[in-house]
Amino acid sequence: MEKNTQLSVMGGGLVGCLLSLYLAKQGYRVDVYERRPDLRRTDIPAGRSINLALSDRGWRALETIGISEDIKKVAIPMYRRVMHDKSGHLSFQPYGQEGQAIYSVSRGGLNQALLDLAEAQPTISLHFQQQVLEVEVASNKVTMLDNSAGQEYQITPDVIFAADGAFSMVRLSLQKTDRFNYEQSYLDYGYKELSIPAAADGSWQLEKNALHIWPRGQYMMIALPNIDGSFTCTLFFPFEGDPSFQSLKTEAQVHGFFQEIFPDVTALMPELAQEFFENPTGSLVTVKCFPWSNAGKILLLGDAAHAIVPFYGQGMNAGFEDCTVLRGLLEEHQGEWETIFKTFQEVRKPNTDAIADLAVYNFIEMRDKVADPRFLLQKKIESKITAQYPDAWLPLYSMVTFSPDLPYSQALANGQRQEEMMRQLMEYIQTEEDYDRPEVQAFLQENLA
Amino acid sequence: MEKNTQLSVMGGGLVGCLLSLYLAKQGYRVDVYERRPDLRRTDIPAGRSINLALSDRGWRALETIGISEDIKKVAIPMYRRVMHDKSGHLSFQPYGQEGQAIYSVSRGGLNQALLDLAEAQPTISLHFQQQVLEVEVASNKVTMLDNSAGQEYQITPDVIFAADGAFSMVRLSLQKTDRFNYEQSYLDYGYKELSIPAAADGSWQLEKNALHIWPRGQYMMIALPNIDGSFTCTLFFPFEGDPSFQSLKTEAQVHGFFQEIFPDVTALMPELAQEFFENPTGSLVTVKCFPWSNAGKILLLGDAAHAIVPFYGQGMNAGFEDCTVLRGLLEEHQGEWETIFKTFQEVRKPNTDAIADLAVYNFIEMRDKVADPRFLLQKKIESKITAQYPDAWLPLYSMVTFSPDLPYSQALANGQRQEEMMRQLMEYIQTEEDYDRPEVQAFLQENLA
Structure with a gap:
């Protein structure tokens, strides 16, 4: 049965498209407004990175709309990091266990597939070249600019979902309201x-x-x-x-x-x-803000709520996970928008803060630490620990990347505890073989068994 | 000799007025644009706190324009904190040494005095009810709204000084430029x-x-x-x-x-x-941002650059100190705006960050710690140390409040070092008399002599 609430999704990118599909599935009519032209019909630079790393949180969301198999056909699994030193010598670090990979996918290709799915839904209307200029927060009146006609006009949706990216205009309007915490760094x-x-x-x-x-x-x-x-x-x-x-x-x-x-x-x-x-x-910007919602009438999600730097390959995955969490709440609280939005922001905020901080940290790891033999040795030891104690130990990278739903904040907390353990353990270890030394095994037995 | 550069000061509050006087003194024509009506001719609520605590950094600035004596006549010195407990019992904490005080002044009265001084300068033009809507940063074109006539118009000053407060519209325009770091919390x-x-x-x-x-x-x-x-x-x-x-x-x-x-x-x-x-x-908002300037054409200062919470009584004092520092740079680098602005922001940013953090911390001290006898005892001991080692020890509060020019960041660093010393020293001290114990005196001798 079709529902009467007027829902507008601002942004026809990856998160906006996926969200509109979820809302349509719930029986809502959805209008999607995208600032740029339809990327399926124009040859425009995306203005964003050309390819993205898709991992388990992202795949989980794509499975729900039935396109993960199609996307996988055009995705390239990357099983390991290959480090190139200044003399062209290579070293290697697997991302996970045998068969685990992150996937290089085309941002444009994935966006096109999502747009096709959205367009095929009779209850989703896509509007291209339609840009948000300002939201009057008290009334939900949105001033839009039709970029093809150069005309301004106004709409007043019942609920606005802002998936309009790191430079969200909806968020800029919220920023002017009292007690809106905001940071761009x-x-x-x-x-x-x-x-x-x-x-x-x-x-x-x-x-x-x-x-x-x-x-x-x-x-x-x-x-x-x-x-x-x-x-x-x-x-x-x-x-x-x-x-x-x-x-x-x-x-x-x-x-x-x-x-x-x-x-x-x-x-x-x-x-x-x-x-x-x-x-x-x-x-390279990190955006943090709070609250993400206003009175059950506006919700920020994806980069609009929490833009992060790309070094953990989790930007899109985190945005898709927003949709996954929101989908659960939509089903649980049918149309009680204020409850849905409040619960959503309370659940998600600690997790997106965690991945934001991890992403900044991972830049240091990638640009510097992966060239350090001691660091690579530690990663090998961690891999051995995972094999020996699979229930008690998972490397931080795996918790973030190969878990479809472990909260990022919990991954970060586990990772910090494990890092402290490794700091102690590595004092006993000079080579990979030292893993079998009795004191190393005793340490692990005491801490993990 | 009059200079040809067109300078606009956005904001006719305390900082905007003081700055315009300094610029006029340097031989510039200055236009001051203030969003609200002239507060000398209308009975409007200030929308801000009614009275302010003026301390040495503020007095230093007022002395340079010759009104400190007049203001002192209508200022009330506050020599100490008086704490009222739930049964009406009072306790006391002097702010500094004998005769040192912070001064309660009327925000409106001080603003009026500064407006009178500005108006008396032939090279300063005051424009009331003129509001900045937006700055086109590349061209310095400012869209203004005349609030009395309801008319929009544009001006293009050579240099814009944004003293338009914690919710600065100039800063909002800068925020949309690339690599502008911004935080409101x-x-x-x-x-x-x-x-x-x-x-x-x-x-x-x-x-x-x-x-x-x-x-x-x-x-x-x-x-x-x-x-x-x-x-x-x-x-x-x-x-x-x-x-x-x-x-x-x-x-x-x-x-x-x-x-x-x-x-x-x-x-x-x-x-x-x-x-x-x-x-x-x-x-109660804290605003931090960086950079404060754009290409020698725009400069943020006062609350527009660094709004802080009121608990250290330093908001206005920090804004006035901005003017003091800028005044020195104006004299040193005559019209080389880019050099002036870059130096200004590099010198000032660590200091305004420090006072922002101190102000948040002081809320905890005021609402909680001043009710704690151990805390008050520690303050008494610190006062004794100051008397005995005046060259080596000054309480943090005094460094912030009664120094006309010690950088806030240095006050904070000194304060943290001293706090660690006090933590050790207070272990020997149960009463004021314990100050004279040989081990206390030996500790002080070793650390401060």
């Missing part, structure tokens, strides 16, 4: 996307089923595989200082720098200098 | 102003030359004297919970609560219930 690093094309025969020029990292202490480059044989590289690099985006001013400087710092891959990047100067330099 | 407490009128003979009904505190653990009331014999009380109280602004719903509940919790003063507040329900409940 930027790293001193920017990012630049560069590319490694496929080989002449269409094959991948680096190991395909891996996430590649060139850790360089204060900065790094990474590469994720695409299904066309190419890799998308992302250089995470200081805005200012030496070296930095500011200090590399000429093509010769860029080539010289890459040949010195990333020697094994520079020859694979024929468009390097052009891409370096023509592609935009992105910034 | 609210306490879970609100405040409500209440009053104790003068006695029939015009005298003060509580000790005049003191700041009164009713510390009650999780909340508190304070009172500052006014020159007309009245006191302005401020109740700092939770928004929600029991008791809270939400839980006191009827006049009888308010009277019952006050008579139980603030028994010695309730009889002095004849308008209590009416004021409680008619006066607004204010919220």
